[in-house]
Amino acid sequence: MKYIYSILIWLIGISACKQTPTISTDKSTTHLAKSLDSIVKPFIDSVRAAGIAVAVYHGTNPVLLKSYGYADLEFKTPLPVDASFEIGSVTKQFTAAAILQLVDSGKINLEDDLTKYIPFNTQGHTVTIRHLLSHTSGIQGYTEMPNFGSLSIQKYPRDTLLRIVEKEKFDFKPGEALIYNNTGFFMLGLIIEKVTGISYESYIQHNLFGKAGMSHSYYCNERKVITNRAHGYDTEQEGLVRAAYLDHTWPYAAGSLCSTTEDLVKWNNALHHGRILSEKMYSEFLNPTILSDGSATHYAKGITVTEDHSKTMIEHGGGINGFLSENRYYPKEDLSIVVLVNSTGPVSPTSIANQIADDLWGKPISDTTNFNGDLSAYTGKYTGRGRGQDISITITTQSDSLMAVQGEPGQNQPFQLQFKNEDTWKEGNASYHFKRDGGEIVGLQLDQVYGYYVLKRN
Structure with a gap:
């Protein structure tokens, strides 16, 4: 999954x-x-x-x-x-x-x-x-x-x-x-x-x-x-x-x-x-x-x-x-x-x-909608503590879509994120809340219902 x-x-x-x-x-x-x-x-x-x-x-x-x-x-x-x-x-x-x-x-x-x-x-x-x-x-x-x-x-x-x-x-x-x-x-x-x-x-x-x-x-x-x-x-x-x-x-x-x-x-x-x-x-x-x-x-x-x-x-x-x-x-x-x-x-x-x-x-x-902003603002690598291990998510763009992959690129298949509102995106039941400081994306809060992981942008 x-x-x-x-x-x-x-x-x-x-x-x-x-x-x-x-x-x-x-x-x-x-x-x-x-x-x-x-x-x-x-x-x-x-x-x-x-x-x-x-x-x-x-x-x-x-x-x-x-x-x-x-x-x-x-x-x-x-x-x-x-x-x-x-x-x-x-x-x-x-x-x-x-x-x-x-x-x-x-x-x-x-x-x-x-x-x-x-x-x-x-x-x-x-x-x-x-x-x-x-x-x-x-x-x-x-x-x-x-x-x-x-x-x-x-x-x-x-x-x-x-x-x-x-x-x-x-x-x-x-x-x-x-x-x-x-x-x-x-x-x-x-x-x-x-x-x-x-x-x-x-x-x-x-x-x-x-x-x-x-x-x-x-x-x-x-x-x-x-x-x-x-x-x-x-x-x-x-x-x-x-x-x-x-x-x-x-x-x-x-x-x-x-x-x-x-x-x-x-x-x-x-x-x-x-x-x-x-x-x-x-x-x-x-x-x-x-x-x-x-x-x-x-x-x-x-x-x-x-x-x-x-x-x-x-x-x-x-x-x-x-x-x-x-x-x-x-x-x-x-x-x-x-x-x-x-x-x-x-x-x-x-x-x-x-x-x-x-x-x-x-x-x-579906509660998602179209995104009309700058996708590149979200790209980068986000790391933090997961369940029993450190985790990383890499966000990239592909055509007009925002993509995410667990671990290092090439290790796992990327999957598409769907825009919900403001700086929140979804994939299945998981929500990706991108955090800003002074207008710039600095972190990612990943809500998977059974876990809420706080990741920093590298």
């Missing part, structure tokens, strides 16, 4: 498939089911995906509920519609909601320094709970560390991660940028345990799953026998293989929950209809993060808030060994779309959800 960082988010048909019947015989629902079949079946038939579960609900009323493929490829076990999946970073909204419940009860404050609750060398920086919730802490992300692969298969005490990460240099000063970071949500889990005196797992079970009626959701446990659990698969050169082992000590509050499509719909209904958070905390939950320079982002607290098909969309995806997930909610329409996949690789649950939205409302109308 053109210069879109992979969201490793905790850390982003069917001759031989089981299909549950559509919920309604309504013509539009039948069309939706046929369209979904046309997207999903080829992936299952060609064994490029193990299994896919989809739920579309209007409030508590099912519009579409289907499962495709297998929960277990070796035994050809059909994927049941109530199969449980690892949901990866969709976990983050549960962690965020738990923190806001504790704020509401007066046990913590969003502006509290994290060192009030857990020992951590902040290297002279002030890092607040708010920073942890919004990926703006600047703390090194542990899933981006070079040795994470070897560590992830071993079980360690949870504070081991803190001792490893605190030795690493901060990526940026807290509040200056937004770089997706699993370390922050790991810390939030420890804070929940510190102030409540119970385990993160127990808190989530009693105060979130219980309130939402999510009877098929749980903290993932690779040793426990779980009825209707889907097994995860990764894509390698030879095809699908069993997912690489991951000890769930590591994803923890950043990505260790398991759930079903219907349970996530129940969560959406409970969360967005006042059964989980007070009105004040719900508003806080959805407030977009504002950076220290005043820039507004699309990331709130464990959730993103964007516009899709001219409608407000509250969304988060997830990816973990063997599993991909997408959970979105359209508040005005009271519509949930949940897509869970028990394999990584070419099948994108986000793309499937996008297609469902297109089928419901038509293709989204």
Whole structure:
């Protein structure tokens, strides 16, 4: 994909498939089911995906509920519609909601320094709970560390991660940028345990799953026998293989929950209809993060808030060994779309959800327009800190178009930017905000929803 960082988010048909019947015989629902079949079946038939579960609900009323493929490829076990999946970073909204419940009860404050609750060398920086919730802490992300692969298969005490990460240099000063970071949500889990005196797992079970009626959701446990659990698969050169082992000590509050499509719909209904958070905390939950320079982002607290098909969309995806997930909610329409996949690789649950939205409302109308100014004003190389690495973008012109390329020219294919307004351009869901000083372009702020990168012009 053109210069879109992979969201490793905790850390982003069917001759031989089981299909549950559509919920309604309504013509539009039948069309939706046929369209979904046309997207999903080829992936299952060609064994490029193990299994896919989809739920579309209007409030508590099912519009579409289907499962495709297998929960277990070796035994050809059909994927049941109530199969449980690892949901990866969709976990983050549960962690965020738990923190806001504790704020509401007066046990913590969003502006509290994290060192009030857990020992951590902040290297002279002030890092607040708010920073942890919004990926703006600047703390090194542990899933981006070079040795994470070897560590992830071993079980360690949870504070081991803190001792490893605190030795690493901060990526940026807290509040200056937004770089997706699993370390922050790991810390939030420890804070929940510190102030409540119970385990993160127990808190989530009693105060979130219980309130939402999510009877098929749980903290993932690779040793426990779980009825209707889907097994995860990764894509390698030879095809699908069993997912690489991951000890769930590591994803923890950043990505260790398991759930079903219907349970996530129940969560959406409970969360967005006042059964989980007070009105004040719900508003806080959805407030977009504002950076220290005043820039507004699309990331709130464990959730993103964007516009899709001219409608407000509250969304988060997830990816973990063997599993991909997408959970979105359209508040005005009271519509949930949940897509869970028990394999990584070419099948994108986000793309499937996008297609469902297109089928419901038509293709989204572009918000870009023609540009009549001087394209050369934007050209040059822009560099800064990305997720786990330094990044660079080179802006060039081609005919009457503004082009961008990640890395050094010649390494990757350039792609065209579309003009939106003033000094803002777009490519897909990413926005490129060029910054001026005294009329001259001096920097680029790249908003990719899950990250807001501040780059300087060389």
